[in-house]
Amino acid sequence: MVKRGETIELTIENLAFGGQGIARIHDDNGAFILFVQNSFPGQKVLARVTKKRKKHAECSLLKVLERSPQEIISEYQEISGAPYIHVPPTIQEEQKEKVTLEVYRRLANLQNIDEIFDEFIPSPDHYHYRNKMEYSFSSIEHDIHTDEEIDDAFALGFKHRGTWWKVESLNKASGLFDEQWENFLKEFREFLFKTGLPAWHPPRKDGFFRHIVVRKSFHEDKLLINLVTSSEGIENFDLHSVAEFLKEKMGDRIAGFQHTINNNVADRAKIENGDCVLAFGKDHVIEELNGLFFEISMESFFQTNPKSAERLYNKALDYVFEGNRSLKGKVVMDLFCGTGTIGQLLTQRTEDTKIIGVDIVAEAISDAKRNAKRNNISGVEFYAADVGKFLKAYPDYEGKIDTIVLDPPRAGIAPKTLLKVIQLGAERIVYISCNPSTQARDIKTLEEYGYKTKKISLVDQFPHTSHIEAIGLFER
Numbered sequence: 001m002v003k004r005g006e007t008i009e010l011t012i013e014n015l016a017f018g019g020q021g022i023a024r025i026h027d028d029n030g031a032f033i034l035f036v037q038n039s040f041p042g043q044k045v046l047a048r049v050t051k052k053r054k055k056h057a058e059c060s061l062l063k064v065l066e067r068s069p070q071e072i073i074s075e076y077q078e079i080s081g082a083p084y085i086h087v088p089p090t091i092q093e094e095q096k097e098k099v100t101l102e103v104y105r106r107l108a109n110l111q112n113i114d115e116i117f118d119e120f121i122p123s124p125d126h127y128h129y130r131n132k133m134e135y136s137f138s139s140i141e142h143d144i145h146t147d148e149e150i151d152d153a154f155a156l157g158f159k160h161r162g163t164w165w166k167v168e169s170l171n172k173a174s175g176l177f178d179e180q181w182e183n184f185l186k187e188f189r190e191f192l193f194k195t196g197l198p199a200w201h202p203p204r205k206d207g208f209f210r211h212i213v214v215r216k217s218f219h220e221d222k223l224l225i226n227l228v229t230s231s232e233g234i235e236n237f238d239l240h241s242v243a244e245f246l247k248e249k250m251g252d253r254i255a256g257f258q259h260t261i262n263n264n265v266a267d268r269a270k271i272e273n274g275d276c277v278l279a280f281g282k283d284h285v286i287e288e289l290n291g292l293f294f295e296i297s298m299e300s301f302f303q304t305n306p307k308s309a310e311r312l313y314n315k316a317l318d319y320v321f322e323g324n325r326s327l328k329g330k331v332v333m334d335l336f337c338g339t340g341t342i343g344q345l346l347t348q349r350t351e352d353t354k355i356i357g358v359d360i361v362a363e364a365i366s367d368a369k370r371n372a373k374r375n376n377i378s379g380v381e382f383y384a385a386d387v388g389k390f391l392k393a394y395p396d397y398e399g400k401i402d403t404i405v406l407d408p409p410r411a412g413i414a415p416k417t418l419l420k421v422i423q424l425g426a427e428r429i430v431y432i433s434c435n436p437s438t439q440a441r442d443i444k445t446l447e448e449y450g451y452k453t454k455k456i457s458l459v460d461q462f463p464h465t466s467h468i469e470a471i472g473l474f475e476r
């Protein structure tokens, strides 16, 4: 039987939620199940056992040895963040629908999910849909042709699957982000290499070039570039010549170019933070969504696939108003509101409605207020607070809220907070989720406390990955 740490060859037979391919090994005790993250039915893979249980094991994918008969090798460079780039989008969508509906049946006990299920909304664009990308530098390269690890390298691209120290250089477009930019990235890497300054060495935590973060506005068709470096050897760095090179090669596609010095070795999540100078252009781009305009800076949160987000928001608002409801004179809460997009879009379909948006991130709330002003929207109030604490601090809202829109992070809603939300007594809840498995858990609670699940739709915001967004309509 398999052991933890062992490397094995497996044939993937089925798919479970979250991109878990299922393989089986048969022995005298019957079938033993192995889950391999990011694999696809029909593939023969090399996997490493990471967790061993009595009846099943979890594995990480090391390499696809043979492709599935359903895969068609695309022209794009495969990256670890897009494991299904070679699976035709319609097959990806069929699989996502099937495995996600099973999650509701199993974890939320919605046995009638086939009746409740409303529609699967595909991403309008299957390729180049992202508006943000983060590339890493490393002086340890994983060569994608030979599978060898190369030291003293100058790699720029994405981390090799399952590692944090070695990078696979992106030599052509990944199919996820702006094609012109990604086809240029190799030339940019070669230009930066010639500066003589080293790429970051992740285990040693030294070196100069660390990351490139790029944001895109589809509305303006422009890019905002942030080059993140350390300060080690900065005296030999000529920012002006890098700026001139970018201008020469990418022309007016570049909205702005920033240089950030980040010497923080621990906090990877904040790579774009640090001391920042604007080398040229603007420090933000403007995106348009359903007729409203949003200012996006490097640090702002914004939906990653804006064209698909329009479909997501439209569906969520259809659920808010379903049955020709009028919200005139009513109060709506937009909880976990981020930059307040939903609340602002809601004002386009109603009059004389008070909307209250709450989010824990103060910068998101100030972006929300600024964007509301830019769009000439009134009647929306934004608060920077933890949702649970906010509802505790304002018990007077109980019984006065008509509709609640919820859009929590992947972990779902904290159980105590969910009970406070239920206590508000809203007639209708529209719950958007980027993780149907935590949403399914929360649905169980909603049903226990008298809410009926009326409809569920799925929205594919992230083609070529296992992620899926869901919207549920609940009524008491």
Ligand SMILES: C[S@@+](CC[C@H](N)C(=O)[O-])C[C@H]1O[C@@H](n2cnc3c(N)ncnc32)[C@H](O)[C@@H]1O
Pocket (backbone or CB within 6 Å): 301, 302, 303, 336, 337, 338, 339, 340, 341, 342, 358, 359, 360, 361, 364, 385, 386, 387, 388, 407, 408, 409, 434
């Ligand atoms: C999926 S995003 C919401 C996106 C937003 N509805 C939009 O479309 O722009 C989840 C949000 O929950 C916020 N959040 C996480 N935990 C929170 C908490 N305990 N209280 C309030 N907001 C929280 C995050 O800051 C994040 O903006």
